[in-house]
Amino acid sequence: MTNTKTPARTKEERKQRGRVDRTVMFPVAPPKVELPEDYSTWLAELKQRVQVERLRIVITNNTAMILLYWDIGQRIFEKQKTQGWGTKIIDRLSFDLREQFPEMKGFSPRNLGYMKAFAAAWPDPAILQRGVAKLSWRQNIILLHTLKTQEARL
Numbered sequence: 001m002t003n004t005k006t007p008a009r010t011k012e013e014r015k016q017r018g019r020v021d022r023t024v025m026f027p028v029a030p031p032k033v034e035l036p037e038d039y040s041t042w043l044a045e046l047k048q049r050v051q052v053e054r055l056r057i058v059i060t061n062n063t064a065m066i067l068l069y070w071d072i073g074q075r076i077f078e079k080q081k082t083q084g085w086g087t088k089i090i091d092r093l094s095f096d097l098r099e100q101f102p103e104m105k106g107f108s109p110r111n112l113g114y115m116k117a118f119a120a121a122w123p124d125p126a127i128l129q130r131g132v133a134k135l136s137w138r139q140n141i142i143l144l145h146t147l148k149t150q151e152a153r154l
Contacts, residue, residue, distance in 0.1 A: 059134070066133040066140065069106075073119030076112060090116070106137075114141055121150060 097107040
């Protein structure tokens with residue numbers, strides 16, 4: 001059995017994970033002592049920016065969902081006005097939407113009924129976009145249940 005030593009590696013080669021002869025290597029982050037002095041401040045600013053944007057994304061997503069629910073509710077409201085209650089629009093729509101979008105939640109008959117009530121409670125899209133869409137769907141449902149007049153909700 002021969003004992004062959006591996007050749008000494010350079011500093012740059014030691015910072016790589018895996019064997020040097022691989023075609024894909026993953027760099028290792030340098031130790032904190034090797035970073036510039038202002039790195040911590042810079043990192044804190046970036047973290048804050050990421051947090052602000054994450055919150056903005058959540059709010060934008062919520063607004064889009066509320067507007068979608070209002071639109072669905074408005075369409076249900078109009079369809080039932082023209083075709084009547086006995087057509088079972090909500091039950092059929094619930095089945096079809098859940099079949100088409102199985103990864104999405106919120107298309108139960110009960111929730112579609114809430115969408116209809118929501119659209120009926122806020123017939124003016126301008127009011128909806130100014131304030132109501134900034135609330136969560138749950139908060140909007142609570143408003144519908146606890147406050148019976150539009151003036152009280154406003």
